[in-house]
Amino acid sequence: MKLPKEAYQALEDIVGPEYITQEPEILDTYNQVWGNKFFFDEKHSVRPSAVLLPATTEEIQAIVRVCNQYQILFKAFSSGFEYLSLSLLHGKGILLDLRRMNRILEIDAKNMRAVVEPYVSVYRLQLEAAKFGLYTGRIGVGYSAGVIAAECCHHGCQHTMVFTSGYGRNVLGVEWVLPTGEVLRMGTGENGEDLFSADGPGFSLRGILRGRTGANGGHGIITKASVKLYPWYGPPEWEQTKQPGEVLSLGQLDDVLNGYKVFIPTFRNLDDTLEAAAEFCRAEILYALGIGIIGAEVIPEGNDEHWAMIQKMQNADPDQREGLDLFKNSVVLVIGGQSQREIEYKEKVIMAITEKWGGSFLPQYNNQRSLARAFADIIWSTGVNLRATGDFLPSSSSPDGSPDMLKRLALLEGKVKEKYEKSGAFMPVGSIEKRMVSWRPEEHLSIGAQGISTAIYDPFDPFSLKAAREFINELFDPRSQFKRFGIPSRGGCLQIEPVTHVHQNWGHLYDHYDVWLRKIKKMLDPNTVADWTAYIPPDYPDYPKEGDYVLPSYGKEENNF
Amino acid sequence: MAWQDYVHDMQRCTRCSYCKWIPYRYVRNTNFMEGCPSISRYHWHAFSASGKFNMAYSLLLERIEITDTFLDILYKCHMDGSCDISCKVQQDLEPLQLMQELRMKCVEEGQLIPAHMSVIEGLQKEDNMMQSLKADRGNWAKGLDVKNLTKEKADVIYHVGCRYSFDKELWPVARAGLNLLQKANVDIGILGAEEVCCGGRAYELGYVGELMKYAEHQREAFQTAGVKTLVTPCSDCYASFKVLYDKIGKKLGIEIFHITQYLELLIKTGKIKFNKKVPLKVTYHDPCHLGRLGEPWIHWQGKEKKGLGPMIIHDPPKKYRRGANGVYEPPREILRRIPGIDFVEMYRIKEYAWCCGAGGGVIDAYPDFAIWTASERLKEARSIGAEAIVSACPWCKRNFLNAIKETGDKIEAYDLIEIVQSSI
Numbered sequence: 012m013k014l015p016k017e018a019y020q021a022l023e024d025i026v027g028p029e030y031i032t033q034e035p036e037i038l039d040t041y042n043q044v045w046g047n048k049f050f051f052d053e054k055h056s057v058r059p060s061a062v063l064l065p066a067t068t069e070e071i072q073a074i075v076r077v078c079n080q081y082q083i084l085f086k087a088f089s090s091g092f093e094y095l096s097l098s099l100l101h102g103k104g105i106l107l108d109l110r111r112m113n114r115i116l117e118i119d120a121k122n123m124r125a126v127v128e129p130y131v132s133v134y135r136l137q138l139e140a141a142k143f144g145l146y147t148g149r150i151g152v153g154y155s156a157g158v159i160a161a162e163c164c165h166h167g168c169q170h171t172m173v174f175t176s177g178y179g180r181n182v183l184g185v186e187w188v189l190p191t192g193e194v195l196r197m198g199t200g201e202n203g204e205d206l207f208s209a210d211g212p213g214f215s216l217r218g219i220l221r222g223r224t225g226a227n228g229g230h231g232i233i234t235k236a237s238v239k240l241y242p243w244y245g246p247p248e249w250e251q252t253k254q255p256g257e258v259l260s261l262g263q264l265d266d267v268l269n270g271y272k273v274f275i276p277t278f279r280n281l282d283d284t285l286e287a288a289a290e291f292c293r294a295e296i297l298y299a300l301g302i303g304i305i306g307a308e309v310i311p312e313g314n315d316e317h318w319a320m321i322q323k324m325q326n327a328d329p330d331q332r333e334g335l336d337l338f339k340n341s342v343v344l345v346i347g348g349q350s351q352r353e354i355e356y357k358e359k360v361i362m363a364i365t366e367k368w369g370g371s372f373l374p375q376y377n378n379q380r381s382l383a384r385a386f387a388d389i390i391w392s393t394g395v396n397l398r399a400t401g402d403f404l405p406s407s408s409s410p411d412g413s414p415d416m417l418k419r420l421a422l423l424e425g426k427v428k429e430k431y432e433k434s435g436a437f438m439p440v441g442s443i444e445k446r447m448v449s450w451r452p453e454e455h456l457s458i459g460a461q462g463i464s465t466a467i468y469d470p471f472d473p474f475s476l477k478a479a480r481e482f483i484n485e486l487f488d489p490r491s492q493f494k495r496f497g498i499p500s501r502g503g504c505l506q507i508e509p510v511t512h513v514h515q516n517w518g519h520l521y522d523h524y525d526v527w528l529r530k531i532k533k534m535l536d537p538n539t540v541a542d543w544t545a546y547i548p549p550d551y552p553d554y555p556k557e558g559d560y561v562l563p564s565y566g567k568e569e570n571n572f
Numbered sequence: 573m574a575w576q577d578y579v580h581d582m583q584r585c586t587r588c589s590y591c592k593w594i595p596y597r598y599v600r601n602t603n604f605m606e607g608c609p610s611i612s613r614y615h616w617h618a619f620s621a622s623g624k625f626n627m628a629y630s631l632l633l634e635r636i637e638i639t640d641t642f643l644d645i646l647y648k649c650h651m652d653g654s655c656d657i658s659c660k661v662q663q664d665l666e667p668l669q670l671m672q673e674l675r676m677k678c679v680e681e682g683q684l685i686p687a688h689m690s691v692i693e694g695l696q697k698e699d700n701m702m703q704s705l706k707a708d709r710g711n712w713a714k715g716l717d718v719k720n721l722t723k724e725k726a727d728v729i730y731h732v733g734c735r736y737s738f739d740k741e742l743w744p745v746a747r748a749g750l751n752l753l754q755k756a757n758v759d760i761g762i763l764g765a766e767e768v769c770c771g772g773r774a775y776e777l778g779y780v781g782e783l784m785k786y787a788e789h790q791r792e793a794f795q796t797a798g799v800k801t802l803v804t805p806c807s808d809c810y811a812s813f814k815v816l817y818d819k820i821g822k823k824l825g826i827e828i829f830h831i832t833q834y835l836e837l838l839i840k841t842g843k844i845k846f847n848k849k850v851p852l853k854v855t856y857h858d859p860c861h862l863g864r865l866g867e868p869w870i871h872w873q874g875k876e877k878k879g880l881g882p883m884i885i886h887d888p889p890k891k892y893r894r895g896a897n898g899v900y901e902p903p904r905e906i907l908r909r910i911p912g913i914d915f916v917e918m919y920r921i922k923e924y925a926w927c928c929g930a931g932g933g934v935i936d937a938y939p940d941f942a943i944w945t946a947s948e949r950l951k952e953a954r955s956i957g958a959e960a961i962v963s964a965c966p967w968c969k970r971n972f973l974n975a976i977k978e979t980g981d982k983i984e985a986y987d988l989i990e991i992v993q994s995s996i
Contacts, residue, residue, distance in 0.1 A: 040622070250600065
């Protein structure tokens with residue numbers, strides 16, 4: 012729908028005519044994101060009334076005030092590469108594409124932090140920080156994801172979290188445009204000073220700002236954030252290269268970068284693998300931890316080449332096949348250090364733990380090329396998860412618990428997934444006969460893991476899509492066999508209220524956390540203008556449909572508001 | 573495949589936005605990490621390849637129509653293929669082919685850009701894209717002692733293309749190229765006023781019929797002339813002869829060389845020798861049509877099928893053009909061999925080079941955008957301390973010269989032919 016003329020004019024006056032649009036051809040490129048088909052049953056979510064490209068905090072503040080004045084929903088985003096990052100509850104809503112706010116404002120090497128605007132990507136900050144011997148971690152996202160989105164707004168976990176931590180722990184001061192249009196600067200930023208710390212003299216509010224799963228744009232816009240940086244032991248610059256005639260995706264580092272070492276031990280079974288992984292984490296020596304399949308495998312250039320490789324493996328003689336399948340009980344360990352002595356110490360620890368759990372270092376994984384590949388993929392990103400079938404769902408979002416719990420869940424979830432894989436609805440990780448349990452460590456494994464059973468499914472194949480929905484339901488419903496505890500979420504680790512009624516259906520089962528969450532939403536957003544489709548509504552809608560994936564109005568009735 | 577046949581790609585574009593950047597693992601300088609001039613200049617997602625997938629899907633579902641805005645977005649694009657390369661590092665999708673098909677659909681439906689209509693009218697009347705008289709086409713070679721292939725026989729034809737034929741400022745380059753080949757005793761000739769457009773640029777604008785027509789004409793003309801080999805100093809023409817004619821099933825049946833490839837052979841076999849030093853710090857700009865767009869066409873006919881559950885594969889297996897087999901080394905090899913040249917690389921090179929700004933009809937319809945794109949490239953060249961940017965295409969040189977004039981940039985723009993000539 013079109014905005015009232017005076018509302019549009021007010022918005023245009025703020026950013027100028029070049030940076031606002033209500034052209035349907037352009038608007039319809041702001042509502043098609045991966046995952047939409049899973050949630051809304053169609054690629055398009057609601058078409059926004061307008062999209063704006065603001066350049067400053069002041070512009071955003073003024074825009075939000077107009078939204079309050081005319082009761083217009085708003086949501087801001089950086090790359091937009093995330094479930095529901097562009098979804099709006101209804102058509103009287105605008106999106107703020109923050110790509111013009113793309114400056115790294117400061118890299119404070121002495122205090123190991125950076126101040127960035129929303130469109131600064133994680134990889135860009137990593138490249139710049141490396142010049143100062145620093146590094147920023149990332150959540151489970153690709154290269155293009157924004158630092159602020161990752162640190163302040165979304166859930167996700169990744170391999171370096173064992174060293175860089177994650178979630179609210181890396182956020183220092185922020186500049187935050189509240190849904191009322193007020194600007195809140197947290198901590199030391201309160202009186203206009205540097206955003207050095209979130210912990211006073213002003214409010215911290217990091218728990219509210221971010222919590223575990225993030226508000227996903229549901230309570231305002233972070234326009235500037237100061238984030239922690241961690242040591243980078245490698246050189247200030249590096250190159251990934253390929254041979255002439257080779258495709259770009261095959262490019263990689265010639266060797267693990269100086270300052271780091273990589274080891275890929277293989278264990279006898281999943282039990283030993285997880286026990287050893289937990290012990291590696293507790294030893295506080297790792298820079299990154301991942302599963303073998305992430306790193307050591309050279310990912311073929313396309314699906315057909317990948318398919319050929321799988322077939323070759325399956326047709327190999329049994330001994331060779333056994334060897335190839337060993338990656339399922341392998342882990343990638345990255346260590347780094349300021350000195351040779353530090354690295355030597357860490358290496359000794361790795362050897363001791365590996366020996367204790369009966370592991371060995373197989374030459375097919377521990378050669379120079381594999382190790383370099385593993386290093387790059389774990390420290391940065393492979394980013395090809397969506398190619399095989401078009402989508403994937405990590406089944407478990409952070410089961411809080413010990414390696415024992417991780418193992419138990421992994422095995423149980425694996426059984427659930429097996430039936431979908433055998434039916435042909437999901438692509439198996441590994442092979443049908445040698446299925447592997449995939450998992451990602453979250454911080455020190457003492458907290459949990461994500462992606463225990465990744466469902467690799469095709470959203471545009473009705474059979475596969477149906478299976479993905481059933482699978483997620485089976486795993487996440489707290490009344491199911493897993494009796495999941497913790498903040499509930501479904502695929503993508505977000506709280507997808509209008510679609511799944513997560514909070515409404517399950518909140519009472521989790522100590523009524525939702526009551527407090529709704530109070531926070533009401534307090535921050537009295538006029539309910541910050542879109543809450545990936546957060547929580549101040550009041551529940553009166554049309555809950557348990558287990559229903561698509562609200563009757565959602566994505567269908569753009570004028571229903 | 574028609575544009576609707578790319579529905580799979582439209583649905584499966586994830587909005588990862590990798591199409592906006594050069595492939596991330598190759599980023600070496602964060603000031604030069606963008607790959608797509610359109611999204612970099614115009615910001616709206618629609619201007620990216622992902623946005624084109626989105627627009628096409630909406631069009632398919634009849635959520636939108638082809639309007640002036642649609643055309644503006646579709647044509648403010650150099651069709652340089654950078655997005656296609658970056659996308660294919662992660663995905664099996666074909667953004668460039670979809671954009672090509674969308675343009676063809678627009679033309680088919682009479683949804684045209686006025687500036688391009690004039691160019692195409694000129695082409696239809698005068699057989700060139702420069703809105704000039706056909707009779708003047710051979711003027712660039714006036715006074716040269718060269719075989720006229722309408723009257724004499726030669727092994728090799730030197731096809732300069734529309735830009736060299738009518739852009740007087742560039743005539744010395746076209747002449748120098750011919751001169752180099754003649755000095756190396758290549759049995760060479762030209763068609764002079766009878767040379768016609770390759771049709772490639774028209775095809776990029778969506779006029780597929782023009783490409784068909786000129787492909788047939790060229791085949792006949794070259795057969796009549798009895799040539800075995802074609803050498804062109806124009807990268808656009810190279811891509812047309814080498815790639816597009818094959819794509820539409822109209823292969824010429826003779827050997828096709830870009831002049832840099834041919835010169836490299838002559839240098840390696842000692843037929844061209846460098847005698848003079850060229851004391852210049854230069855960088856090389858890969859023309860899109862010689863690089864990623866110059867990669868041979870890969871024919872494929874088959875169907876999508878599933879393997880290992882829902883994995884999307886093809887029967888027979890489909891090989892995608894991912895840019896690896898463009899012409900990248902010959903021009904670099906030549907520069908490395910020229911005495912005195914200090915050759916330095918920019919940050920965006922080969923498959924992931926930034927476009928010069930002239931392609932896809934932008935130079936005709938949106939000259940300010942063409943200049944903007946070229947200026948961005950000149951900034952990159954300057955950032956590595958280059959005194960000159962060397963390319964291997966008249967369209968690149970023309971657009972760089974325009975940008976230098978417009979911005980007052982102090983950098984020099986040369987064609988590789990000029991550098992080779994200076995060293996002999």
